[in-house]
Amino acid sequence: MEEKPEANIPLRNHRAGFVSIIGKPNVGKSTLMNVLVGERMSIITSKAQTTRHRIMGILNGKHEDIPFQLVYSDTPGVIKPSYKLHDSMMTFVKGSLEDADVVLFVAEVGERAAEHEVLPLLKRADAPIVLVLNKIDLSNDEQVKLKIAEWENEIQPAAIIPISALHQANIATLFDAVITRLPFHPPYFGEDELTDKPERFFASEILREKIFLNYRQEIPYSSEVVIAEFKERDDMIVIRAEILVERKSQKGIIIGEKGEMLKKIGIQARHDLEEFFGKKVFLEQHVKVEPDWRSKENKLRQFGYDE
Numbered sequence: 001m002e003e004k005p006e007a008n009i010p011l012r013n014h015r016a017g018f019v020s021i022i023g024k025p026n027v028g029k030s031t032l033m034n035v036l037v038g039e040r041m042s043i044i045t046s047k048a049q050t051t052r053h054r055i056m057g058i059l060n061g062k063h064e065d066i067p068f069q070l071v072y073s074d075t076p077g078v079i080k081p082s083y084k085l086h087d088s089m090m091t092f093v094k095g096s097l098e099d100a101d102v103v104l105f106v107a108e109v110g111e112r113a114a115e116h117e118v119l120p121l122l123k124r125a126d127a128p129i130v131l132v133l134n135k136i137d138l139s140n141d142e143q144v145k146l147k148i149a150e151w152e153n154e155i156q157p158a159a160i161i162p163i164s165a166l167h168q169a170n171i172a173t174l175f176d177a178v179i180t181r182l183p184f185h186p187p188y189f190g191e192d193e194l195t196d197k198p199e200r201f202f203a204s205e206i207l208r209e210k211i212f213l214n215y216r217q218e219i220p221y222s223s224e225v226v227i228a229e230f231k232e233r234d235d236m237i238v239i240r241a242e243i244l245v246e247r248k249s250q251k252g253i254i255i256g257e258k259g260e261m262l263k264k265i266g267i268q269a270r271h272d273l274e275e276f277f278g279k280k281v282f283l284e285q286h287v288k289v290e291p292d293w294r295s296k297e298n299k300l301r302q303f304g305y306d307e
């Protein structure tokens with residue numbers, strides 16, 4: 001009879017694992033994810049709570065002659081939920097923590113370690129926690145040193161790596177901290193897979209980014225984008241997008257006077273969509289009112305806010 005390899009002993013010729021990026025809103029999680037994956041996976045804006053989903057970005061490579069597969073997860077910023085939407089967002093964060101082989105806990109240098117909102121969540125993680133101290137470009141060495149001491153006192157992470165995701169400073173050190181903690185395991189995804197999300201997800205995210213960038217106050221938070229049609233032809237992609245808002249007055253704001261605003265975000269989105277998909281895009285946009293969608297479970301499910 002042919003001898004089978006012992007099932008419990010992983011072969012030491014491949015590393016693979018899940019790396020969860022978590023932290024408060026706006027600390028730079030999506031910026032970091034994109035830098036680590038080397039692709040524009042997650043949308044980035046200066047507004048808090050831009051990310052609403054768990055988005056996986058997959059990186060295959062070789063480190064010291066051993067092939068690896070890193071499955072990064074960008075997650076929504078940790079907040080106290082005010083809507084059902086926020087509950088779903090926090091479920092994504094918890095799910096990602098439970099799967100994690102390594103946790104990248106991102107904090108800004110300016111944040112206080114004591115009573116930090118993410119601390120209770122970190123207790124759920126069995127995985128080693130690498131504290132990523134981001135935005136060091138906005139502070140000096142002395143402040144960074146003090147902050148490291150403060151965090152060491154608070155959570156004793158496996159490592160603390162000060163970086164600037166925006167300026168790509170110290171990313172190699174962070175990568176080393178991750179890869180050396182990655183378990184030996186066969187790959188989870190095929191080599192040509194970049195993410196767990198379908199193309200239409202990225203189409204809706206790109207349009208949502210334009211809404212976050214062009215409107216103020218409640219509008220970005222009350223908006224959702226649903227891709228009603230995504231048809232790939234030889235020469236172009238035809239995308240029909242529905243922009244949903246919670247109230248009629250918001251519909252008027254999205255459209256703008258004589259449709260100017262809608263046109264503006266359409267032009268910006270089409271530009272980025274064409275770059276992302278490497279193809280000409282025909283984009284059709286419709287604005288609809290979906291009252292209180294952020295508080296309705298069936299709507300949230302329909303829009304993909306369940307794991």
Ligand SMILES: Nc1nc2c(ncn2[C@@H]2O[C@H](COP(=O)(O)OP(=O)(O)OP(=O)(O)O)[C@@H](O)[C@H]2O)c(=O)[nH]1
Nearest residue numbers: 025026027028029030031049050051077164165166
């Ligand atoms: N100065 C500076 N700004 C940064 C750095 N990293 C990210 N930012 C900026 O911080 C803002 C928020 O970045 P995101 O990557 O969207 O932050 P996030 O944590 O994913 O935000 P949420 O979606 O709210 O959870 C953006 O304006 C980024 O350009 C950094 O290293 N230095």
